[in-house]
Amino acid sequence: xxxxxxxxxxxxxxxxxxxxxxxxxxxxxxxxxxxxxxxxxxxxxxxxxxxxxxxxxxxxxxxxxxxxxxxxxxxxxxxxxxxxxxxxxxxxxxxxxxxxxxxxxxxxxxxxxxxxxxxxxxxxxxxxxxxxxxxxxxxxxxxxxxxxxxxxxxxxxxxxxxxxxxxxxxxxxxxxxxxxxxxxxxxxxxxxxxxxxxxxxxxxxxxxxxxxxxxxxxxxxxxxxxxxxxxxxxxxxxxxxxxxxxxxxxxxxxxxxxxxxxxxxxxxxxxxxxxxxxxxxxxxxxxxxxxxxxxxxxxxxxxxxxxxxxxxxxxxxxxxxxxxxxxxxxxxxxxxxxxxxxxxxxxxxxxxxxxxxxxxxxxxxxxxxxxxxxxxxxxxxxxxxxxxxxxxxxxxxxxxxxxxxxxxxxxxxxxxxxxxxxxxxxxxxxxxxxxxxxxxxxxxxxxxxxxxxxxxxxxxxxxxx
Amino acid sequence: xxxxxxxxxxxxxxxxxxxxxxxxxxxxxxxxxxxxxxxxxxxxxxxxxxxxxxxxxxxxxxxxxxxxxxxxxxxxxxxxxxxxxxxxxxxxxxxxxxxxxxxxxxxxxxxxxxxxxxxxxxxxxxxxxxxxxxxxxxxxxxxxxxxxxxxxxxxxxxxxxxxxxxxxxxxxxxxxxxxxxxxxxxxxxxxxxxxxxxxx
Numbered sequence: 001x002x003x004x005x006x007x008x009x010x011x012x013x014x015x016x017x018x019x020x021x022x023x024x025x026x027x028x029x030x031x032x033x034x035x036x037x038x039x040x041x042x043x044x045x046x047x048x049x050x051x052x053x054x055x056x057x058x059x060x061x062x063x064x065x066x067x068x069x070x071x072x073x074x075x076x077x078x079x080x081x082x083x084x085x086x087x088x089x090x091x092x093x094x095x096x097x098x099x100x101x102x103x104x105x106x107x108x109x110x111x112x113x114x115x116x117x118x119x120x121x122x123x124x125x126x127x128x129x130x131x132x133x134x135x136x137x138x139x140x141x142x143x144x145x146x147x148x149x150x151x152x153x154x155x156x157x158x159x160x161x162x163x164x165x166x167x168x169x170x171x172x173x174x175x176x177x178x179x180x181x182x183x184x185x186x187x188x189x190x191x192x193x194x195x196x197x198x199x200x201x202x203x204x205x206x207x208x209x210x211x212x213x214x215x216x217x218x219x220x221x222x223x224x225x226x227x228x229x230x231x232x233x234x235x236x237x238x239x240x241x242x243x244x245x246x247x248x249x250x251x252x253x254x255x256x257x258x259x260x261x262x263x264x265x266x267x268x269x270x271x272x273x274x275x276x277x278x279x280x281x282x283x284x285x286x287x288x289x290x291x292x293x294x295x296x297x298x299x300x301x302x303x304x305x306x307x308x309x310x311x312x313x314x315x316x317x318x319x320x321x322x323x324x325x326x327x328x329x330x331x332x333x334x335x336x337x338x339x340x341x342x343x344x345x346x347x348x349x350x351x352x353x354x355x356x357x358x359x360x361x362x363x364x365x366x367x368x369x370x371x372x373x374x375x376x377x378x379x380x381x382x383x384x385x386x387x388x389x390x391x392x393x394x395x396x397x398x399x400x401x402x403x404x405x406x407x408x409x410x411x412x413x414x415x416x417x418x419x420x421x422x423x424x425x426x427x428x429x430x431x432x433x434x435x436x437x438x439x440x441x442x443x444x445x446x447x448x449x450x451x452x453x454x455x456x457x458x459x460x461x462x463x464x465x
Numbered sequence: 466x467x468x469x470x471x472x473x474x475x476x477x478x479x480x481x482x483x484x485x486x487x488x489x490x491x492x493x494x495x496x497x498x499x500x501x502x503x504x505x506x507x508x509x510x511x512x513x514x515x516x517x518x519x520x521x522x523x524x525x526x527x528x529x530x531x532x533x534x535x536x537x538x539x540x541x542x543x544x545x546x547x548x549x550x551x552x553x554x555x556x557x558x559x560x561x562x563x564x565x566x567x568x569x570x571x572x573x574x575x576x577x578x579x580x581x582x583x584x585x586x587x588x589x590x591x592x593x594x595x596x597x598x599x600x601x602x603x604x605x606x607x608x609x610x611x612x613x614x615x616x617x618x619x620x621x622x623x624x625x626x627x628x629x630x631x632x633x634x635x636x637x638x639x640x641x642x643x644x645x646x647x648x649x650x651x652x653x654x655x656x657x658x659x660x661x662x663x664x665x
Binding site for chain 2: 012018019024026028036047049064078126128142143145147149150154228256260295425427428434
């Protein structure tokens with residue numbers, strides 16, 4: 001019987017059936033960070049349990065680390081949390097890429113970069129954006145702290161029911177200046193913030209096939225924003241080329257890689273396989289997108305205006321954002337620009353933004369930050385001279401971490417200030433108490449930094465070309 | 466860790482009838498820097514509290530059943546959201562479910578179940594009665610019978626059978642899974658993944 005990509009990966013990982021239709025699923029890679037793991041390790045210790053597979057468990061610090069390179073005093077809450085992960089990793093023999101380590105970075109950036117993320121694997125992390133790794137054809141999803149403890153102790157997860165499948169098929173071509181970020185925002189706008197709940201999404205179609213891995217990761221990353229637990233893209237030659245690159249120390253090499261590639265080529269959804277639900281969308285004619293409200297589905301074309309509120313939740317969002325229906329999005333002044341997060345902090349994102357910024361200046365009164373997704377991305381960018389382009393224009397150039405995406409580490413949007421952000425959630429207070437977030441692509445963020453208001457990047461890009 | 470079993474619960478409601486309440490609003494990220502599992506109750510909804518906030522109104526004082534809108538707990542996977550709700554005194558959360566939209570987000574649902582917080586989903590008509598009754602209404606929840614009792618009216622709810630059993634028995638899920646030790650070991654021998662090299 002023809003099967004979907006998800007069904008193939010699921011079937012390969014069922015350890016045992018559980019009563020009432022549940023399943024016990026084996027986990028191939030467990031990524032751990034400092035914020036959602038300390039209580040899990042404490043639970044292990046309290047029950048005198050061990051980490052079953054330290055060889056499949058990998059840790060880094062990303063959520064609360066400073067990005068300005070300063071030392072973290074041990075007596076601060078953040079310092080204690082970082083120290084707890086160091087102790088736990090040492091005690092349970094788990095590799096840890098610590099603060100300012102050469103391979104440290106946002107967990108969803110370093111997994112793929114180090115070759116930990118491979119097609120066909122099950123990957124979990126105590127973070128909802130674990131869906132990022134689905135870009136490789138892995139089944140990857142976020143879990144809570146007690147489930148982190150469960151995976152540490154058993155290397156499995158319990159599912160009360162098998163997730164349903166949602167086919168998102170994207171045809172057509174993205175136009176010049178329109179990016180994967182705009183596409184995923186448009187998909188979320190269409191499906192809604194709850195439309196993916198209970199589903200694993202597979203992104204298919206010509207428009208997806210043409211995307212490089214960096215863009216595919218941006219797409220799968222935001223699957224969480226429509227409520228889906230995971231998003232996947234079938235592996236192809238683009239995927240294999242990425243995994244086979246020389247600088248993936250934890251990926252298979254040589255004949256082992258060749259064998260695995262053969263299996264990966266058969267992993268994609270079979271002709272004739274059926275999905276539980278289906279959405280079709282075209283990339284043709286898509287405009288750059290910008291969120292106006294307090295959830296990612298409250299999004300419009302950048303060329304349009306704030307819409308009339310359709311319900312009390314949208315009225316509340318417009319009050320919170322301090323915006324009025326009919327105001328053109330591009331007339332909205334901003335105080336802050338954040339280029340970073342697991343959605344858009346890869347080298348390709350920084351190159352795009354730098355191309356537009358090159359030779360220009362950040363507008364007066366705007367604080368603009370570039371926070372690379374990993375220390376390796378930072379080094380690569382510096383080799384290419386991107387840091388100089390940004391700094392010369394007036395951007396701050398940071399070390400890697402989650403930073404202003406969620407404002408845990410002190411990188412905050414100030415109260416009532418407005419931020420054009422390449423992150424993934426414009427929630428109330430997400431980037432700091434009373435912060436106002438507009439989600440955009442790296443190109444739109446860069447263009448907005450230069451003008452001081454939300455700005456369509458396409459005219460500036462044409463001038464750059 | 467075993468959780469407290471849930472069979473029946475009677476208490477008063479606090480109504481917070483807004484859709485898509487994300488976990489950042491339930492507990493903001495700056496409160497996640499601690500390494501403990503307790504002490505989060507005070508920080509529940511920290512950034513939206515105030516005299517007009519439903520949970521701060523006198524009629525919501527002492528409430529133990531939280532009535533919310535649809536897709537509650539979306540966004541971040543932080544289990545602190547569930548801990549904060551429980552540590553603020555709530556034993557159950559009741560959301561609205563429609564054909565199109567779920568009552569709770571997937572990860573929040575997992576986190577709640579594993580901590581013994583009962584999640585109830587009701588269709589719009591019945592959910593409306595609870596919301597309209599306002600904070601302070603007396604309700605009785607009977608998990609074995611899958612009912613919520615409000616003002617003499619019995620409302621039935623659906624729940625996944627495995628979830629119901631885990632809640633009623635207060636299962637230690639890690640302990641239950643470790644009963645499958647032989648199958649896990651057999652899986653590892655026969656079908657385990659390619660193991661990356663140890664860090665140099």
